[in-house]
Amino acid sequence: MIPSSRNKGFSLVELLVAVTIMLILAGAVGVRVWQWVPKARVARAQSDIEALKAAVALYRADNFAVPSQRQGLDALIAKPTLPPLPKFWRDGGYLDSAVLPTDPWGSPYVYLCPGTRGEQFEILSYGSDGAPGGEGEAADISSSSGQAANAAIP
Numbered sequence: 001m002i003p004s005s006r007n008k009g010f011s012l013v014e015l016l017v018a019v020t021i022m023l024i025l026a027g028a029v030g031v032r033v034w035q036w037v038p039k040a041r042v043a044r045a046q047s048d049i050e051a052l053k054a055a056v057a058l059y060r061a062d063n064f065a066v067p068s069q070r071q072g073l074d075a076l077i078a079k080p081t082l083p084p085l086p087k088f089w090r091d092g093g094y095l096d097s098a099v100l101p102t103d104p105w106g107s108p109y110v111y112l113c114p115g116t117r118g119e120q121f122e123i124l125s126y127g128s129d130g131a132p133g134g135e136g137e138a139a140d141i142s143s144s145s146g147q148a149a150n151a152a153i154p
Contacts, residue, residue, distance in 0.1 A: 038128075038137040041104035045125045045141045048101050052076070052109060052123045053143045055094040062088045066121045069113040073100055073123070103141075105130065117144045 010018075055076045060066045063086040067075035070082050076094040080086060102108055103125035115122030122144045129138040 041128070041137065042141060044104045045127075048103065049109065049123050049125065049141060049143050051095075052101075056121055056123070058090075058094050059086070060120075062086070062090060066113060067111070069111070073109060073111045076100070115144050116142075119144055 052073060056066055056073075059076060065084065065086075067073070067080065068082070068084060071080040074080070075086070077098055077100060078093065079089045100108065105125075105128050107126065107130050110124045110126065112122040112124070114120060122142060124140055124142040124144070126132055126140055127134050127138040131138075132140060134140065
């Protein structure tokens, strides 16, 4: 028997059903993935803060002091020109990058010396709203005594 040309390929209805099923599945997966985006941003901010905290600790180990408030986190990537001048600043700085990272919402990390809870220094992000305080994704994320954990999104 010779195959007829009408039996080759898919009909328009079959293609529409297949595309509809794929769109429904993609939508369901997309919604689930989209729910994790705020949590991923908070996790990245926490990770960045820990890396910056470690870099400040290296700076302190080399120079016997943390960068001053005026020197800020810039002291980790460029030798400070403001007093107190570090005597043993590392060539190449204390970060893998020649640029300071910004938080996941595009704002610079805040450096406080001394920290708000009496610690020697504090590094924080003001969250998605860029302002102190807030809840959920807008909560502050801090290097100070576990404050980063308070920014967890339910």
